Amino acid sequence: MLTLPDASAAAAVELLGATTQGLLGFGINLVAAPLLVLIDPHFAPSPVVLAGIVSSVLVGTRERGSADGATITWALAGRLPGTALGVWIVAAVASRYLRPLVGAVVLAGAAAVAARRALRRTRPALLGVGVVSGVMSTIAGLGGAPLGLVCHDLPGRVLRPTLAFFSLAGALLAAAALAAAGQVSYVSLELTAVLLPGVFGGFLLSGVLVPVADRWPTMRPAVLALAAAGAIAAIVKGLW
Numbered sequence: 001m002l003t004l005p006d007a008s009a010a011a012a013v014e015l016l017g018a019t020t021q022g023l024l025g026f027g028i029n030l031v032a033a034p035l036l037v038l039i040d041p042h043f044a045p046s047p048v049v050l051a052g053i054v055s056s057v058l059v060g061t062r063e064r065g066s067a068d069g070a071t072i073t074w075a076l077a078g079r080l081p082g083t084a085l086g087v088w089i090v091a092a093v094a095s096r097y098l099r100p101l102v103g104a105v106v107l108a109g110a111a112a113v114a115a116r117r118a119l120r121r122t123r124p125a126l127l128g129v130g131v132v133s134g135v136m137s138t139i140a141g142l143g144g145a146p147l148g149l150v151c152h153d154l155p156g157r158v159l160r161p162t163l164a165f166f167s168l169a170g171a172l173l174a175a176a177a178l179a180a181a182g183q184v185s186y187v188s189l190e191l192t193a194v195l196l197p198g199v200f201g202g203f204l205l206s207g208v209l210v211p212v213a214d215r216w217p218t219m220r221p222a223v224l225a226l227a228a229a230g231a232i233a234a235i236v237k238g239l240w
Helices: 004-024 028-039 046-062 069-092 095-114 123-140 144-150 156-180 186-213 220-239
Strands: none
Touching (some): 004 028, 004 156, 028 046, 046 156, 046 186, 069 156, 123 156, 156 186
């Protein structure tokens, strides 16, 4: 049972993650999950996944009319086989090598974008990014970063719902897998409820900050920074 200070700290951490998600369309678990498990390991995996679903729904529906449907469709078409491939890799490769490898790939992608050598958003590129996203989500929870790196030049009003709906699909797949494995329990639902004030608070706060963020020509700097931070965290965690 969480103490009141721990519950308050968890909600505050989720507030930070949900605000990030509200501004960029992804990143709630990238920001919040590493800190939440320090408060209580039982926050992962189910509570953070379930809270992420709520956040993605809120962010996606707020600007749903601006979402890039073609980008979502082609990326999701690749994510399904990518998730299956990720499961196979987890079973076949020593786990201590996986997170550093995934982190290095994402960091290299962020460096390529920073050097202005990003992929164009063609259908084959989005399909490939979807596969990569499925693999990385399964291995290291970095599913939103690859698509974010390809879509970094989109204006915020398009980027947010596009990545949010893509993240929602991945979270629903993860939640279904966790439920099938018996990982969604009464305790996990209680812990999810602890996070919800932070989810809703972050969504409302991001709504206040969105007009400021949208003054930027693109969300490129923020996407690069978040992807690189997540990659470095994955490398460090894998080598620890």
